[in-house]
Amino acid sequence: MRAVRYHGPKQPLQLEEVPAPTAEPGQVVVQVTAAGLCHTELHFLSGLLDLGVQPVTLGHEVVGRVAQVGAGVTELEEGQRVIVYYYVGCGRCRHCLVGDENLCGALVAEYGFISDGGFAGALKVPARNCIPLPDHLSDEAAAPIGCSVTTGIHAMNLARVSAGNVVLVYGIGAVGLGIVQLASRAGAEVIAVSRTPAKLEKAMSLGAAHAIDATADSVAERVRDITAGHGADVVMELVATRATMEQSTKAIAKRGRLVFIGYSEDSYTVHPIQLVITEASVMGSVGNTLAELQQAVELVSRGRVTTVVDRTLPLEEFQKGIDALTRSEPVGKVVLLP
Numbered sequence: 001m002r003a004v005r006y007h008g009p010k011q012p013l014q015l016e017e018v019p020a021p022t023a024e025p026g027q028v029v030v031q032v033t034a035a036g037l038c039h040t041e042l043h044f045l046s047g048l049l050d051l052g053v054q055p056v057t058l059g060h061e062v063v064g065r066v067a068q069v070g071a072g073v074t075e076l077e078e079g080q081r082v083i084v085y086y087y088v089g090c091g092r093c094r095h096c097l098v099g100d101e102n103l104c105g106a107l108v109a110e111y112g113f114i115s116d117g118g119f120a121g122a123l124k125v126p127a128r129n130c131i132p133l134p135d136h137l138s139d140e141a142a143a144p145i146g147c148s149v150t151t152g153i154h155a156m157n158l159a160r161v162s163a164g165n166v167v168l169v170y171g172i173g174a175v176g177l178g179i180v181q182l183a184s185r186a187g188a189e190v191i192a193v194s195r196t197p198a199k200l201e202k203a204m205s206l207g208a209a210h211a212i213d214a215t216a217d218s219v220a221e222r223v224r225d226i227t228a229g230h231g232a233d234v235v236m237e238l239v240a241t242r243a244t245m246e247q248s249t250k251a252i253a254k255r256g257r258l259v260f261i262g263y264s265e266d267s268y269t270v271h272p273i274q275l276v277i278t279e280a281s282v283m284g285s286v287g288n289t290l291a292e293l294q295q296a297v298e299l300v301s302r303g304r305v306t307t308v309v310d311r312t313l314p315l316e317e318f319q320k321g322i323d324a325l326t327r328s329e330p331v332g333k334v335v336l337l338p
């Protein structure tokens, strides 16, 4: 079968022929029908994210059909449409025991990161990592649930977003579009920030109350104007360059939470007094839990959150997708169709 393989930092991804997987006991083989391209892929290519495993097949937003069922699997059958949860924790550490597999320090697998992922004809995963999808949800519409929507839910939970909060979503990629919807549904007043008018329009159509064009305005000043000086109770940082982090920090309200979801090569600097006098918190958010994926599937299935697909591409045209992401061009997700 064909697979898009990562060979290390600053090396191009390669479409290669690799052996097809077979299901071991407790596992299933998922024949991939749609897989989302994530900004994480760019971090692998630049070397900013280097997990030391290569070659490896990328792709952690994976939808497909169960093609083979391993011994002992009773909960899934061949032909079933599923979305894949991309972490397999050790199951024994303090984080796994409470369901926080995203924090496990002894991961058994992480598809598309340290284990072969979904930019391929198929992948094998434990049966418990598959969540069935309803028929009315198309493969390409379901793919962005896997990281984008679910990562948004995780960040929302960490930041304790509640009704009446002002939530600044700094960066309107696929995760940002998820958070805009989740936060506005939670009763928050959402301010979207982007340099791209089409992304701001999309954010407004999905529930943002305000849009700030980062090329034209001082973001923090605009946030203070909009909120009568209060600032943002929650700032979701999805860009995290020096320039955006400066604005994000200036925009935090008293007792506000700045949540890093995105990152760049730039470091974050803040004088403690800025946090002391505002009692602000700075936190990071990584990935998501299986329970959050389940919740994301339900929200999208019931039409409460919409996934946004910019374009679909056949697997062999993966580089076009990478190039588009590098230019920050897509409004929503680029989905590969193996």
Ligand SMILES: [Zn+2]
Residues within 6 Å of the ligand: 038, 039, 040, 060, 147, 148
């Ligand atoms: Zn991702």
Ligand SMILES: [Zn+2]
Residues within 6 Å of the ligand: 089, 090, 091, 092, 093, 094, 095, 096, 097, 104, 105, 106, 107
């Ligand atoms: Zn663990």
